Amino acid sequence: MRAPATRLAYIDGWRVLAIMLVFLDHLGANREIGAFYEASPIGFISQYGETGVFIFFFISGYVVSRACLAEVESSGAFSAPAFYARRFFRIVPPLMLYLAFCLALGAAGYIDFSLENVLSAAFYLCDTTAPGVSCNWYVGHTWSLAFEEQFYCLFPVALAYLEFGKAPRPIIAAAVLLFAAAPFVFTVWWIGKTGFVIAYALFFAGYAAAKHGERVVAAAQGFRVPALIVAMLIVFLPRGVVAAFGQDEAARAELIAYYRLLYIVAIPAMVLLSGATSLFRSILSDRALSHLGRASYSIYLWQQLCNGPVFNGLDAVSQLALLAAVVLLCLLLFPLELKLVGYGHALSKRFQASPGAASAGGVPPMAAAVLE
Template sequence: MRATERLDYIDGWRVVAIALVFLDHLGMNREIGAFYEASPLGVLSQYGETGVFIFFFISGYVVSLACLKEVAATGRFCAPAFYARRFFRIVPPLMLYLAFCLALGFSGAIDFSPDNFLSASLYLCNTTAPGVTCNWYVGHTWSLAFEEQFYCLFPVAFAFIELRKTPRALVAAAALLFATAPLLFTIWWIGKTGFFIAYALFFAGYAAAKHGPRVMAVLERWRLPALVVATAIVFMPRSVVASFGADEAAKADLIAYYRLLYVAAIPALVLLSGAANSSLRPLLSARPLSYLGRASYSIYLWQQLVNGPVFNDLGVAAQAALTAGLIVFCLALFQVELKIIAVGHRMSKRLQARAHSAAEPVLLPSREKEKVALV
């Protein structure tokens, strides 16, 4: 099975995740928000955070697959090459979005300040650190902040776990400090449980990339029941969970602790739906859906603008047209992003070649080679 085939259904899940975020944020529109409140379909607005948690697992899974493949092929892991790939994938689209918002802010079209720009560009919008200012237009970068903080920590952890390479104390301390910033300066609606869930999902992605095939083989007998249970857990409405609480504080605690189940349920849902004999895999792997999933990063960035205060008074038809236009714009923008991503991959390969040629190859134990080969 080619790697690209394996990842097609993952791109399908990216579409599901971004759709959950969209359905949540569309509730900012007054007409749509009123419809949510009056209709049972309003439950659709409760899964925005769930969509982000799905993204967290996917991120950990995809980057771990690439890193494990490098170790299997060379016996080494090049952290600078990893950072090059991540930089060219993440930073340029974010900077374009922030620069556009800054221009709109200077023109008076939206409420956006240089402080918003700086806080988001430093990936601090998931913290209440001193000086951090994140309004609506960058509020959604809390998820990007978690991802960037994870990407800074991951090479240190990965090199130690896979190659027993002890990191430099200063590098490890800096990565750990950045990664734990949201735990030290916690935002109330993320909470400390949200911090642990985020990192548990990131590293669940690593565990799935490393051991997923073996686990799937063991679970094959119970694949359908496990898939049903995982789906029920992930898509349990928050209102149902909260209904067991006696007061508002108890309801909030129930929701916070219930989310801990996502750590097992989201990986199970994603992997089981992508099993070779799953009827969901062809649907998630459909080419148009897969392409839309690959462009989901920019869609996630720019949807915050069209769902912002400026457009909250639009009618439903106008909001739908604006949303469709945004998706078309992001799909066109993705063509440019592909060229930038290619630059990052070329730089990554050069850095890998330089690092690997500068030292003797590290031979993995035969058992470790078998494990990596199964990824």
């Protein structure tokens, strides 16, 4: 029987590394830091913001699937309402706080921000070019949250089918598939259709890793370190190396787009093998790093504001100090965030305990809360 899902500290360490990749990318918008990137041989470190988000996608799929699979195995059941209660109180309140603050700044004339921006982000549509969608810099980063929410709508239906063989009602299947397919239909140019494929492949790679990862890692016991190094080289190969094989700008962009498909295998391998390698696991499981990783969701939201156009003219030291202040603010707010998460888990238990609780694909509700 699968052991109850427990928190993996090294995964939180990966969250910190992923958010750092986003920081390094977005800091390039600062005039002074951007000039440093262009003049420095290490300027390529700013190329991995999207890579950091892809790492988050795999982690999300892995953590959610791992917890749900443990609960399904222990209780033989799965409740969609309980799942959504946990996800809602983990994701929505921090986002609403950020959007409300930006709206207040916009109303005061400090930043360019409107109600249309709020609605586009709140309905998780910033990974699309659907009619009426308006996503400027301050909500542009919610494209990643949009992919996650679209996946979370699809996941209970997929899990009920994969684990219990329960086909969803046609109307439910159609609704979740339409929402999940929105970024493929209304494609954002810099995400592209390959980005859509990578995102969903990584989410479901997280499910596969949660279900079979231990066996795969055990089978790789004799060559874990070499495999980890190869995976890291694939993920962090500078894009300039890939682009060098293209004859013109269009060809270079296409090469990079298709090269990213290797992330579907390399990112899961990199994350899982790092957890099975004592040195990497020890470093990534550092207590302070793990705590910072737990607060990374809010940090990801608020870093966008301090890296926005209003502050792009700051000197590098002031920009970094502002970013550090934002991280500190998020850490101070994190205990409140945990209380909301706890409320979501309590509500989840009520759904699970309800005899008539609705469930995905007709599967009975599960008996225990999910630790995420």
